[in-house]
Amino acid sequence: MGNFENDEASRARKLAKRRKTNLVLNSLITIVLLLIVFVTVKIFFGDGQSEAEKSDAVVVDKQLDSEKADVDSGNKDEEEAKVEEEKKDASDLEEESENEDLEEEVSEPTITEGGSSPDVKQTIVNSDWQPVGTTQTGEHQAVYDSASVDWQEMLKAISYATEIDVENMTVWFLGNNGGPQSAAGTVSDKGGGPKYRVAIEWVDGEGWKPVKVEELKPE
Structure with missing residues (x-):
């Protein structure tokens, strides 16, 4: 047990x-x-x-x-x-x-009646006109060829004096004006208006300068 x-x-x-x-x-x-x-x-x-x-x-x-x-x-x-x-x-x-x-x-131009020939109505001269500048270098000789740089610079001087834009300008004549560095051009606006005969002179290193503008009588 x-x-x-x-x-x-x-x-x-x-x-x-x-x-x-x-x-x-x-x-x-x-x-x-x-x-x-x-x-x-x-x-x-x-x-x-x-x-x-x-x-x-x-x-x-x-x-x-x-x-x-x-x-x-x-x-x-x-x-x-x-x-x-x-x-x-x-x-x-x-x-x-x-x-x-x-x-x-171009301020205060001097304007006189008549001019260098009987067909001139009035002559405009401004002592403040300046040469228009040039890209030409070296000895200058006037070139009366519409394709030349000299021709274009002549037109620029004429445009400056007459206030006719070159693009709107009719050129009736552009040639020698009695000296190797003197030229003259007869121009008018293509839109109409009087003709102008512009005398310009060459300034060495500075380009063509307007010296006289003659407004021509109507033909």
Whole structure:
């Protein structure tokens, strides 16, 4: 009877120990499973969120770059427009200055009745007339050829004195006026009006200069 009770007690202790061991093992297995689930969720959902955040960051960067490019482009356009406006203003001022200089040069002419021949209605002289400039260099010799630079510069001087634009000018005569550096031309406006006989002289390094304009009587 005593041995039986001892065996029962021993068996009970073994069962209790086995249950305790199983409980510990089950607890450990549960913890491991939870860790596996946690890591799995972290890997998939955490990375997904990270990628989404990265994607959002890239989109934001692109938007910022685009906005910056638009701003830079707008500023560049404004600067270019401002430069063009300043150039135009400078050009207008220069043109106005040139026109004022020209007006001063042709101001207060002296006009007298008649002239060097009976067909002259009146003679116009202006001491403010200046040489019209030249692109020619070296020793000058008058060239009466319509294709020459000298011819074109003669017409420029005649236009300056008569205020008839070269493009609207009819040239009736252009030739020597009694000296190697003296010429005369008879011209009129293509649109009509009086004829003018203009005497010009060459100034070394400065070009042809008007010296006298004679308005001719109608034929």
